Amino acid sequence: MEAAASLPLPASRFLSPPPHPTPAAAACCSRRNISCARAAPRALEAPQASRPPPRPSPRRSAVAEVKAAPDPVAALTRFEDVLQTQDCNIILRHYGETRRWDELSKVFGWMQEHDMLNIASYSSYFKFLGLSRNPARALQVYGAIRENPTRIHVSVCNSVLGCLVKNGRFDSSFKLYDEMIREGLSPDLFTYSTLLSGCMKLKQGYTKALELVNELNSRGFQMDSVIYGTLLAICASHNCCEKAEEYFQKMKDEGHKPNLFHYSSLLNAYSENANYEKADLLMKDLRSSGLTPNKVILTTLLKVYSKGGLFEKARELLTELEASGFAQDEMPYCILIDGLVKERKIWEAMILFNDMKEKGVKSDGYAFSIMISALHRGGYREESKQLAKEFEAKNATYDLVMLNTSLRAYCSTNDMESVMIMLRKMDESNISPDAITFNTLIRYFCMAKVYHLAYKTIQDMHTKGHQLNEELCSEIMMQLGEAGFPSEAFSVYNMLRYGKRTVCKSLHEKVLCILVPAGLLKDAYVVVKDNSEFISRRSLGNFARSFMASGNINLINDVMKAVHRSGWRISQDIFGKAIQRYIQKPDKKQLLLCLLDWMTGQGYSVDSSSRNLLLRNAQLFGQKQLIAEILSKQQGASRITSQRHQK
């Protein structure tokens, strides 16, 4: 404070004509938290023509100066003796309302350092952090609040929750809400409408909304028109048409007059099932209640007709929309074009699309993407690609859907150059690919037989956390195997296997049939060890024989056990191959003895040629006696087992 006062301040800021009231009086008023402007009885004095206009109070002019300052923090520091928390809040809101997020955070930080935060500061700041898409910062600031009364203050809580919901962090908003309740929050209707709006885009949103409605009822709250509005929208987006009707009626019964938003939500709920009879009745109700349908209502009605296949009525309505100037953007056309396309009236759709263009209606890509996809689906690949090119020539901006749509059109006509242009556009526009993008590319690379690119794309897709398409990837796994890339094939297998979903049982055998001929026996062993029950005897046998012949000798016994666990009786020739391997490596005698012991335990025995081989070479192991004993024990055990089998 002292430091600030000693700064070389420009004289004009403080030495302007004496303020009214005096600084001392202002300080006195502000300490008692009385607005100086109100305390001064200027309004009662008859204004004289000759009197100068009243001067703003020092606090008000300080606020004005900070708002106008190029560096708000420096300006705040200059006025820190004058400004109070509510003044700083005005400044904070100013930066929020003018969307100067950087200054907003700096002002908040300054207030924090100077211990000048109150409930209103937090509430406003969280609201603006929501608008500036910065929920992480809101959580950080909220988490740092130590005082419990502030932490559980209802408007602070509501604004943090609102910030999360606005940014799509629905799950964390519900979690945080539970925590707030545990800490002592008493929610109000604002809290509930905030949380309910989070249910709109949630998969299980309707169920969650019901929970919240029950909770607010049990706390003794009455639903108001805002809550009903949110609920109707939730019903519409979750295809709960009857529930929407019920709420609409209940709301009316409780004396709330529905507005156009309520009507359009219910109308939208009717459009999902194309319930045009009810929609027509609702329109009558709307008009008789004195409301006038607006663009959105009429466009939603068009959706009802279009989804219901009532194309004549839809066309009439579109003409009406055009006449009212409500068809200046492409949306109503898109609705009708989409309806026609879904009824396979693709050429009618095309005619309407061309009409729209001739009328000079600008497309941001929606109408184009509907037509491009429709042509592609209908097998009109070249026409589809031509439209993609037309859009590309007219429009510089793309979004993810339009990029995916164009990409598919180019891929299916094998236009590699255009594919690459689309990928570059994607990079330039900072658009992250989604699962559709990846699968389109993977399919294309596979079709074009550039398997290494298909493989790279699968890797990329997996790294970015997308669920792989099993059918497609397993096809590429096979192709990689055939093309001589068994390690890559195995890597695709692992990405599928260790992705979240369970994989098709036949996948294991497929990869095994790639790994074994390629000599990747250790990888093959990994596959067999975990999935032997899904692998055919034939493939198991091939694997075991190959492994005994050239697999890692230290794993031979493990492989035997794994194959045995599948329920398959290991054939003699496989044991024979294993024994030949061991004889070549006398230093592995312990492993050999283990194998022979294990065989005895499982009722296996070596055949006569292996037996002779062993006895002949027993001195190599220096265990002639021991080996002879084991073999004779094995024969005895085996005799009993085979007798048992014969019975």
Add this chain to the structure above:
DNA sequence: GTAGGGTTAG
């Protein structure tokens, strides 16, 4: 001047 919601197209 602390906090709330909702409508149409790929």
